[in-house]
Amino acid sequence: MKPVIFTDLDGTLLSKTDYSFKAAETALERVKKAGIPLIFASSRTKAEVIELRAQFNNTHPFIVENGGGILIPEGYFPFEVEGDKIPGYTFIKLGKPYEEVRKGFEAAREGVPAIIKGFGDLTHKELAIITGLSTDDCLRAKERDFDEPVFFRGTVETEREFFIRVEENGLKWTRGRYFHVLGAHNKGDGARILKDCYKRLYGGIVTICLGDGFNDLWLLREADYPVLIMKDDGKFEQIYLDALIKTDAPGPEGWNKALTAILDSLEASKKG
Structure with missing residues (x-):
């Protein structure tokens, strides 16, 4: 099955203090080489995430403003996805204006x-x-x-x-x-829609979702591998899910370690 990764940004892939992702570069490079979709699921705006995607050379869909909207690059899926057409993207609007x-x-x-x-x-x-x-x-x-x-x-x-x-x-x-x-939306709503698209594309998928905050709860609930990132003070958001993976380091360092371990496990299971 094809891995698909959904990740929060601030405090998860990006350091909460300086917004750096340097500590996650090893896993990011592995994901890129393997052709694994990496979907940003953030409270940030589409303008912010478009700018960040350029820094990451990320070409995948993304979820903005806590699930208020999904943006799918033009021609990304080999089938039509309903939504507003804006320059370069299909924009699925789930939130109140x-x-x-x-x-x-x-x-x-x-x-x-x-x-x-x-x-x-x-x-x-x-x-x-x-x-x-x-x-x-x-x-x-x-x-x-x-x-x-x-x-x-x-x-x-x-x-x-x-x-x-x-x-x-x-x-x-x-x-x-x-x-x-x-409005009445969350990151999980966006992830669920994109999961359906990836299932249509690949047939079978395995989802990995990473986040550090209460607003990531519904995203983590959509995951086969839900990962809760440690905060800078060593504590965790009070989220309780079956099979929840908690990192042993905060921010991008924890992101890197957890994702590496999961991808290692998936590769080992294929060989076995």
């Missing part, structure tokens, strides 16, 4: 005694100071289609009040590096 999400977000925070700001409230320069991203990356991060990352400063009680109000306004929320307000 960003304008609706912002409207619900603004209504939810009104009157809550806390400091609550979304990416849409900040200039790209303010965002660069907070996130450590370059100003160009922050401009791309503000090109949102489905999902509003949120900076929250308040008490546990005001946090609970805010998220109750988010749900009362017809939205959902999740947590990665930041809180996110979004």
